[in-house]
Amino acid sequence: MSVSQPSLKQTRPMNPSAKIAGAFGIGFGFFAGTGVSGLAMSLGIAGLWGLIYGLRAEGKPLDRAFVRAMKKHGETWLCLFLFAMWVLLTAIWSPAPELAAETVRRLAAVCVLAPIGIWAVYRCQGEDRLLAQRAIIAGVFVSLGILVSEAINHYAMNRFASPDKEPLEIAGDMGRAASATLTLCWVAYACLYQQMSDARIRFLLVAMAIFTSLQFGTDINAAGLALGTIAALFALSFPRLALGLVSGGAATLIAAAPLIYPAIAQVAFQLLPGDTMPLSYGRRAQMWETASNYIAQKPLTGWGLGAGSTFDTPIIYGGFEWPIIQLHPHAAPLHIWLETGGIGALLASVTLIMAGGVAIRVFGRYRVATAALVGGLTFLFLNWGFSHSAWREWVWTSLAALIAFSFMLRNPRRWASALRARREG
Numbered sequence: 001m002s003v004s005q006p007s008l009k010q011t012r013p014m015n016p017s018a019k020i021a022g023a024f025g026i027g028f029g030f031f032a033g034t035g036v037s038g039l040a041m042s043l044g045i046a047g048l049w050g051l052i053y054g055l056r057a058e059g060k061p062l063d064r065a066f067v068r069a070m071k072k073h074g075e076t077w078l079c080l081f082l083f084a085m086w087v088l089l090t091a092i093w094s095p096a097p098e099l100a101a102e103t104v105r106r107l108a109a110v111c112v113l114a115p116i117g118i119w120a121v122y123r124c125q126g127e128d129r130l131l132a133q134r135a136i137i138a139g140v141f142v143s144l145g146i147l148v149s150e151a152i153n154h155y156a157m158n159r160f161a162s163p164d165k166e167p168l169e170i171a172g173d174m175g176r177a178a179s180a181t182l183t184l185c186w187v188a189y190a191c192l193y194q195q196m197s198d199a200r201i202r203f204l205l206v207a208m209a210i211f212t213s214l215q216f217g218t219d220i221n222a223a224g225l226a227l228g229t230i231a232a233l234f235a236l237s238f239p240r241l242a243l244g245l246v247s248g249g250a251a252t253l254i255a256a257a258p259l260i261y262p263a264i265a266q267v268a269f270q271l272l273p274g275d276t277m278p279l280s281y282g283r284r285a286q287m288w289e290t291a292s293n294y295i296a297q298k299p300l301t302g303w304g305l306g307a308g309s310t311f312d313t314p315i316i317y318g319g320f321e322w323p324i325i326q327l328h329p330h331a332a333p334l335h336i337w338l339e340t341g342g343i344g345a346l347l348a349s350v351t352l353i354m355a356g357g358v359a360i361r362v363f364g365r366y367r368v369a370t371a372a373l374v375g376g377l378t379f380l381f382l383n384w385g386f387s388h389s390a391w392r393e394w395v396w397t398s399l400a401a402l403i404a405f406s407f408m409l410r411n412p413r414r415w416a417s418a419l420r421a422r423r424e425g
Contacts, residue, residue, distance in 0.1 A: 018128035020046050020120040021404075022135040028401050029139025032180040033146030035158070035173040036394040039180060040110060043397045046120055046404075047113025069119075076354040083347035084111055087305060090340050094304030103305055106393050114400040121404035129408050133191035136405045140188040143181040144208040150174055151215040175218035176394065179383045182225055183398045185209045186232050186375030187405045190368050194411060220387050224379040232375030239370035240360050246374055247356025250381045251349040257333035258295050261288040283317060284330050284386075291329035295337045302341030308389075328389040335390035362410075369409035376402040 027042035070077060087107070091100035124132045150157055151174075158170045185205065192202050213221040235242035253260060265285035268277065277285075294303065294311065303310075312323035328335045337345050363370045380402065384395055 015124070015128045017120050017123040018131045020117075021124050021128070021132035021408075024117060024121060024401065025132065025135030025137075025139040025405065026142065027139070028136070028184070028397075029142035029181070032139075032177055032394075032398075033143035034177065036176045036180050039394040039397050040106070043110065043113055043117050043400055046117035073358050076351070076358050079347065079351040079354050083344065083351050086344050086347055087340055090302055090344070091305040093301070094306045094339075095310045096304075096306035099306035099309060100304065103391050107391060107396075110393050110396045110400075114396065118400055118404040118407075122407045124408065129411070130195070132405065132408045133195060136184060136401075136408070137188050137191050140181060140184050141205070141208075143177070144185075144205075144212055147174065147178055147181065147212045147215070148208055151212070171216045175216040175221065176388075178212045178216055178218060178221050179224075179380075179388075180394055180398045182209055182213060182221060182228075183376045183380045183402055184405065185225075186228065186372040186379075187402065187409070190372040190409050191405075194368065194409065220383055224382040227382060228375040228379035231378040232371040235371040235374040236367050239367050239374075240364040242374045243356055243359045243363065243370060246377050246381065247352050247359065250377075250385070251352040251356075253381075253385055254333040254336060254345050254352070255349040257331070257337050257345065258292050258299075261329075261331055261334050262292045265289050279317075279320075283322065283326070286317060287325050287329045288331060288334060290324050291331075291334045291338050294325075295334070295341075298341060299337075300341045300343060302337065302339045302344060305339050305391075307339050308335060330387055332384045332388060332390040332395075339390075363406065366410040368411075369406050372409055373402065373406040376406070 024042055024046035027045055031039040031042050088104055091104055094100040121132060155170045189205055213225040265288045268285050308325060308328040311325040314321050315324050336348055363373055380398060388395055
């Protein structure tokens with residue numbers, strides 16, 4: 001298969017897919033750095049623009065490549081469709097219908113726009129692929145720059161924009177912003193490597209990522225950055241095995257969540273009894289145990305979409321009054337079980353396994369792309385699995401961006417070598 005050679009000069013009009021990828025990458029960085037509240041907007045811009053472009057492209061509607069991908073991986077799409085339909089169906093018996101309806105609207109938008117946004121970036125070839133790489137590099141640096149500035153200046157921008165917000169609330173927003181941004185740091189590093197960037201720029205990226213991971217009181221970001229880097233290095237040597245492990249591990253965590261999380265909580269309480277456990281860790285462990293007890297009451301169908309926020313019986317923990325479950329169990333696999341039951345968990349697990357098989361076929365022979373994807377997935381799954389809600393749209397937007405821009409790294413060695421030779425010459 002012939003591969004178009006990159007050129008340092010633009011010799012033709014920019015393809016619409018490159019424009020979409022550029023808007024997605026830079027928009028992702030801007031919205032991620034400002035607290036993730038508008039992060040899904042970057043996906044919306046890419047998805048809607050891609051939809052308009054796709055409906056006008058050759059092979060209407062959308063593109064033949066998009067249709068072929070749908071057919072080729074039809075069983076995976078079917079599993080994802082069944083999971084999404086089941087999640088929506090649980091809204092019928094939800095004790096929080098308004099919250100369920102809001103969640104349905106947000107998830108529906110992401111489910112429709114994410115594949116189109118990924119497809120639009122995937123269509124980039126040759127010089128357009130270089131532009132897409134530069135876009136996500138710029139986006140990650142923009143976001144890291146905002147986060148570093150906010151950490152150093154004690155949230156000056158946030159305090160100016162939202163003077164009524166409490167510092168802890170701002171720190172939580174910034175912690176989520178850091179999580180979204182760090183998900184793409186391996187992709188950005190790999191793009192810089194492929195484009196033969198100055199080593200000092202790569203060092204700056206690493207330094208800013210490490211600094212950001214240690215800010216905002218979000219310990220899981222630092223742990224995720226370390227584990228993601230180890231996973232990425234492992235993937236360089238064993239790409240297919242690494243993809244299998246990360247997808248299989250996430251699927252297992254979801255399938256066995258009601259057993260795994262209470263066991264972790266019990267071990268934590270034994271190792272750190274009483275006041276020796278940090279308050280946030282203890283609260284999280286307590287919510288895992290409580291959520292598991294509620295899951296046992298409705299193990300098959302769950303309590304319904306949005307039900308997690310209704311378990312608000314006040315309790316005293318650590319000298320403070322808390323709802324027994326604070327909005328959600330702070331563990332997405334338990335959240336899936338709590339609201340959609342064993343049926344939802346089974347469909348989610350099967351979908352992940354099927355998606356892992358697709359990733360192995362699509363990425364398995366591209367070591368750099370696989371390493372970037374595995375690093376980001378490890379980081380994101382750790383955050384998603386031990387801290388966040390199952391339905392946060394910023395998590396799904398981060399996943400979509402990770403997949404989309406990992407495609408930009410599937411370059412044959414001779415393609416990247418040609419770029420290096422041109423720059424050295």
